[in-house]
Amino acid sequence: xxxxxxxxxxxxxxxxxxxxxxxxxxxxxxxxxxxxxxxxxxxxxxxxxxxxxxxxxxxxxxxxxxxxxxxxxxxxxxxxxxxxxxxxxxxxxxxxxxxxxxxxxxxxxxxxxxxxxxxxxxxxxxxxxxxxxxxxxxxxxxxxxxxxxxxxxxxxxxxxxxxxxxxxxxxxxxxxxx
Amino acid sequence: xxxxxxxxxxxxxxxxxxxxxxxxxxxxxxxxxxxxxxxxxxxxxxxxxxxxxxxxxxxxxxxxxxxxxxxxxxxxxxxxxxxxxxxxxxxxxxxxxxxxxxxxxxxxxxxxxxxxxxxxxxxxxxxxxxxxxxxxxxxxxxxxxxxxxxxxxxxxxxxxxxxxxxxxxxxxxxxxxx
DNA sequence: AAAGATTGAGTCCTCAATCTTT
DNA sequence: AAAGATTGAGGACTCAATCTTT
Numbered sequence: 042x043x044x045x046x047x048x049x050x051x052x053x054x055x056x057x058x059x060x061x062x063x064x065x066x067x068x069x070x071x072x073x074x075x076x077x078x079x080x081x082x083x084x085x086x087x088x089x090x091x092x093x094x095x096x097x098x099x100x101x102x103x104x105x106x107x108x109x110x111x112x113x114x115x116x117x118x119x120x121x122x123x124x125x126x127x128x129x130x131x132x133x134x135x136x137x138x139x140x141x142x143x144x145x146x147x148x149x150x151x152x153x154x155x156x157x158x159x160x161x162x163x164x165x166x167x168x169x170x171x172x173x174x175x176x177x178x179x180x181x182x183x184x185x186x187x188x189x190x191x192x193x194x195x196x197x198x199x200x201x202x203x204x205x206x207x208x209x210x211x212x213x214x215x216x217x218x219x
Numbered sequence: 220x221x222x223x224x225x226x227x228x229x230x231x232x233x234x235x236x237x238x239x240x241x242x243x244x245x246x247x248x249x250x251x252x253x254x255x256x257x258x259x260x261x262x263x264x265x266x267x268x269x270x271x272x273x274x275x276x277x278x279x280x281x282x283x284x285x286x287x288x289x290x291x292x293x294x295x296x297x298x299x300x301x302x303x304x305x306x307x308x309x310x311x312x313x314x315x316x317x318x319x320x321x322x323x324x325x326x327x328x329x330x331x332x333x334x335x336x337x338x339x340x341x342x343x344x345x346x347x348x349x350x351x352x353x354x355x356x357x358x359x360x361x362x363x364x365x366x367x368x369x370x371x372x373x374x375x376x377x378x379x380x381x382x383x384x385x386x387x388x389x390x391x392x393x394x395x396x397x
Numbered sequence: 398a399a400a401g402a403t404t405g406a407g408t409c410c411t412c413a414a415t416c417t418t419t
Numbered sequence: 420a421a422a423g424a425t426t427g428a429g430g431a432c433t434c435a436a437t438c439t440t441t
Contacts, residue, residue, distance in 0.1 A: 108410080108411095111411065111412080111413095115409075116409090119409095135417080135418055135419085136417070136419065137418095
């Protein structure tokens with residue numbers, strides 16, 4: 042009967058989630074490194090490529106990723122340097138800047154995504170289907186996501202990210218650490 | 220029929236996992252920040268506190284966490300500075316250094332863990348039990364973990380981590396950790 | 398030679414401050 | 420005043436090199 046918080050099983054579950062994510066992320070990052078791209082950079086390119094005209098405001102990119110507005114500025118800086126993305130100013134509102142994916146950027150995605158998908162297939166999908174838990178897993182993730190980040194939809198600008206939810210209000214972009 | 224890799228549903232699932240983990244991690248980190256501790260630091264203290272004599276070799280700490288040996292050196296540096304951990308040299312093998320948790324370090328855990336557990340309860344356990352997916356979720360995580368990091372046990376050094384899997388060999392330490 | 402630990406250099410990200418535009 | 424974007428300063432982590440001990 043170990044009831045010390047030290048051995049609380051909830052802490053263990055969280056640790057398992059951490060370990061699982063870290064392991065998968067590391068494999069993906071390692072493969073990307075062979076192409077000279079970082080995970081956050083690919084993430085930005087992917088979101089741009091999926092957008093209507095291959096473009097998104099800096100602010101929206103920040104809202105859609107785990108990065109701050111400042112972080113997006115630097116990631117886009119790097120992507121521009123490598124020719125995968127271009128910056129374009131907005132005609133109607135001169136405060137906003139668009140990040141636009143280039144053809145070279147799309148080529149990068151075409152070159153890199155198949156490998157990433159294969160990795161996900163082998164290390165995430167495979168073990169899940171083998172145990173018949175794939176459907177349940179996705180359902181669980183959505184349950185958690187919907188509970189913590191109700192409206193994480195594009196189009197709805199940064200709104201709703203700092204909901205004064207039921208629990209202790211999170212310092213918003215509190216993603217910060219110390 | 221969108222079959223472009225851009226919209227592959229596996230990419231979406233991975234994104235959902237990322238988002239979920241990032242959201243939970245951010246909440247935990249924000250709460251820890253109020254106590255002046257970083258997640259990696261708490262993780263080290265927790266593992267030390269759970270060990271037989273409250274001590275672990277630097278190398279073993281690296282193996283148990285997502286940090287490299289170098290990273291552990293710096294984390295322990297910080298913990299020592301704050302009095303939560305002490306370094307002790309080994310009598311039988313003068314190459315090894317032990318990190319030992321102090322009483323103050325245990326006090327920190329006692330002060331911080333309840334809050335962390337409450338957070339996990341509210342944002343992870345709660346939504347999972349609400350949808351009756353808690354058991355399935357843990358099973359799924361273990362399936363993935365067991366598939367990617369078969370020997371995640373201390374004592375078994377970094378062996379078997381760079382499996383010549385299907386994709387390009389993983390740059391080792393990138394995946395290292397358990 | 399290999400294992401254990403540390404250090405130097407460099408990267409990436411955050412916060413807080415700043416500037417421009419609305 | 421507030422929104423959007425960027426910049427300066429600083430923190431945390433990695434890799435590669437180093438030193439000591441086995």
